[in-house]
Amino acid sequence: MDTLLLLDPVAFSIGPLTVHWYGLILGAAALVGLLLVIQEGKRYAIPQEVFMDMVLLGVPSAIIGARIYYVAFKWDDYKDNFWDVFKIWNGGIAIYGALIGAIICAVIFFRRKGYNFWRMADICAPGLIVGQMIGRWGNFVNQEAYGGPVEESFLRNNLHLPDFIVNQMNVNGVFHHPAFLYESLWSLVGLGILLVLRRQKFLRAGELFMSYFIWYSIGRFFIEALRTDSLGFQAPAWVASVVNGMWSPMTAMGFEQGYLDPAYGNVRISQLLAIAIIIVAVLFIVVRRVTGRADVRYSDPIVSTKVPSEPSDDMPQTGAPGTGAGKDSKEDKTTSTLAREEQRQAEDKKE
Template sequence: MLPLKLDPIAFSLGSLEVHWYGIILGSAALVGLLLAIWEGKRFGLSPDFFLDLMLYGVPSAIIAARLYYVIFTWDYYGQHPGEIIQIWNGGIAIYGALIGALICGYLYFRSKGYSFWRVVDICAPSLLAGQMIGRWGNFVNQEAYGSPVEESFLRDTLHLPNFIVNQMNVEGTFHHPTFLYESLWSLLGIIVLFVLRRQNFMRAGELFMSYFIWYSIGRFYIEAIRTDSLAFAGPSWLASFLKGLWTPMEWFGFEQGYLDPQYGNVRSSQLLALLIIIGCIILIIVRRRMGYAKERYVDPLTSTKQPAETTATAGASAAASDSAALAGVTAPAATADKHRTSEHEPSKASGEKKDADSGDAKSNGSPTGENESGDTGSNGTDSGSSDSGAGDSGSAGSDSSSSD
């Protein structure tokens, strides 16, 4: 049976070729966006908040991912500078994408008045979802695969379906499907984050750092299997140390991918993953010890920009309350004047009304109490309405000073 290979081009529109890689990355971004919107609703964040974030964040992530890759392969791009912008030919790094997205996110959250740590906690599962789906783009392109492996390992040990096994046959040699390892690791990570974010002990920022720890653990071990790792020339003790940490993978039948010595002896992503794990653990401990991590994930999310916006609303409410209070005083006064005028008009109906009122007053044992009490009660109510309006104004003014 001839191996069935996937065509990286999904379809063509005239001279325009639409690649599966782009479709998959777009789908990854969409799923991540929907997850963030779904969770953001619990905290009162509108879908537009995340749509704008993606609008700014995706280009920032792509540019940073490309720059990261170019920097670590400058020996080539230094001689071919015209290819630096040819991102459609491949060559991006996920750690670079994360750096770009974080910088953009920090500036965006700051402009909206939200805590950086609170919002990135909400977005953490979305990042893993994007990576879980995005890695299938590497699968279609037959890139970022691992070291050579026997076909029997893929079929009999891992029990992979034919379409994956066939696609891992690159130029007659089968390779580890590292894309699949990372995709499944990300899927498991999403479940872990979903469980953690419901726990009361999780402080602000810790879910996001848990994401980094989880992803970096998987990346550390998966990266060493790959044959296209970005690397640099480091001290021999560091290379030996990293290899020693990776040794447990050999117990499961995995072998490290070949790393060309001319590119270096230390895989940059592997070292970075280790530093991120250590850094995040230290940061969690320090933030708790120093009292910086006071908010919990489940606490309400507020914006420092909202009081400023509320000030204008409060001012308008105060003006409306004053107008309502003034109208409340004027209207009863006019009604009272009209009532008093009608009482002094000599008419038979008025006389009958007066007799009836007198009769009622006698039956109640208070000849004049009802009319006086009624007028007083009416005026008291009007004054209360006016006081209420003033109270609203005072409340609004209090909010305004609070926002300052």
């Protein structure tokens, strides 16, 4: 076996200040995601400050949500040591909790800015998944969020992983599934799908955001069962049987589930939540299509109700109240609206 070289979780120190790779990687993940969102926002003339402010508020909200989610399902470990709840540097956050916190913040923030949440969430979806793709490498450096034990030969010969990953998956002399890598690669494929999907004419408002949740949750359902640090839930035996049955294709491919402490339950919470999210997301898309509520396309303009639009120099000015110019302008808008609706109906027939 090659000489074991583990990565130092500390990137550098300046006096008493210690900077960890985990923090740098998460910062890079947030920055790359933000740049991707800003670039797409330019197509809709959305000021980049809107997204920058969203990140400044969303990141703390995500951290708080992630911690509350984790502590809620492990309350027995904290109820007698309440101050440990705030010691987030000791670990203990959950990504679904982070998403819940960030979404709540986004709903409030975008509403105050006058933007439709679903339109803005669609723009942010690729940024979210690229952030998760990069952020998982923080778990790699910290040797956390890994899967169950495997043979070294599985990592080298079956997965053909480079030495630096194989060595880092050696935790206290035992090699483990690189669950971080599985999820990072799954997110990379998902990013490509979202980037292609958002340029399709059939895509309606909110559907790219739902597609992100569907793709991520499918991967999370199968990858979560490999991990040994999952939050558990004591569910009826039939629920555990259904979940295990759905995961059985992984067993056929030679994978085994990681250890789940019976003291915490018989089903992984993230797997149950992944199933629920997939169902809700699919229903969201179908119901809105069937009821006709999905009438706004992803490609349609995005306008804030709080920012008055200014007429450009090359657009005709409307006349003062009481003159014919104002009336003509209204008629032109009506004609334009009808033309857009006829074009949309024609496109729908082509689809």
